Amino acid sequence: MRQEACERGAPESTEYCDIWERARKAVLSPREVESDLAAVPYSLRHAGVSLWIKSGVDPAEVAARAGHSIAVLYRFYAKILKGGQKRSNDLISRALDEGDAP
Template identity: 30%
Template sequence: MAVDGSTQQAGKRWTDDGEVREERTLKDRAENTTRRVPAPPALVRALRSHVERFGPGPDGHLFVTRAGRFGRPLPAAYCKPVHPNTVTRTWAKARAKVLTADQIAKRHAARPYDLRHAGITFQLNAGVPATQVAEWAGNSVKMVMEVYAGCIDGQTSTALKRLMLATDEDEAGPAAKN
């Protein structure tokens, strides 16, 4: 999947034009640059299905309001990205359905943005090299390691096995490798 920017809900005081939302390009990249991000096949199917059913909104946004007051359809020119309040309410309902009371109390996946953190942590725990994780996340390796290295868990036995294999191969000599 290719990403080329985002719509931020910054608030009128924090945008250049006084609008609530602001379109931003990828951080620290030239305009019209894209970044490749891995997506599981099920997500790709769901997104393709959404685009087939609804089409993209103005400016290529996938998730926009398509109905106004009383459910009346809006002309495309008036469709805007889904309001953050709607996302927050929907997210809270989804969390209540799939998380335990303990997980909710501990604030697991408290915001949709937390999925980014979960994804990065998942990739590191799966053994994906930090350089690749950083590229997909659009961060530096330094940032990934500073923020997420403490989340890496469960790799001790795998790392020890790799070290033992490397040591055994070295002690056995080149003939044992063939």
Template identity: 50%
Template sequence: MEYAVELEELPSNPLHKVKWKPPKTTETVDPRVVLNPRQAEELLTALTYVGKRGRGRRLMALFACMYYAALQPGEAVALRQQDCHLPATGWGRLLVDVSRPEVNAQWTDSGDAHEERGLKHRGRDDVRPVPIPPALVKILRQHIEEFGVGADGRIFRSERGGVVASTAYREVWQEARKLAFTPAQVASPLTRRPYDLRHAAVSLWLNAGVSAPDVAERAGHSVDVLLRVYAKCLDGEQETAHQRIGDALTT
């Protein structure tokens, strides 16, 4: 409309007369979706027992990357062996540089539902290093030993060697929740989506005292977005504030 005004095809932009405003959306993470480390371990274990033809066992390491490294699903699906430093002992590192988000094939240039893209909110050639704990190093080493990697180095593949579809891992996910959780927890928002594993990881890091800039770098956020999105998931902040205010009042 503004361009039409510039070309003098319209005398003014009629949209300026519209008074409606889009409703506000919730940006913060619901703390009810965040599982604790014990629940995460139980859920990852349950994954190895569900799914047809051992599908859950094949996908367990994929979910572990979302929890231990806070990877987005598309980033985990695109992970390659050459991007992983997996030492025999100690911490390892992932170099995340591409993502394979699932979209409608008619909207991609290649016609593939998993078109390769750069990292969200970053330049096409940017790389995000993510340190990973020994637990995830061990899981990835075991996964590669058992299932191998694709011709392009991709760690996670379907039974036929293709890109893992979201429908496949969501189905396995729901089965694992029913096995690992109580009926009340299954009915609750607790890690209802695989993406909630990423929320659990970031919340854990922040509550462990890791600095916001470091957490933001690992998760691929800006610091301001990080603190705004995860504000409700920070435990113990209120008690600390109470103590500081009380100390100030008594001095």
């Protein structure tokens, strides 16, 4: 499955996929190697963008760094943005307490 996915991402070259698979084997446990963890290089990009969003980086900045429009960012990463109501409420409350409200 990983090899097929890698080939879809780089159809003109299997060398890239071979190097990626060797790198995975060098740094992951045998159990992790058998999983889909970082199955293809794109997995790392997705993880990075997800981390930025969950860390509270402004979505416009995340989109710019990822080379996306905000619409694309929300379409593909909306599930990551859900569930942050408590954090959002805390940020709003803090701004109101500090008198920073617009």
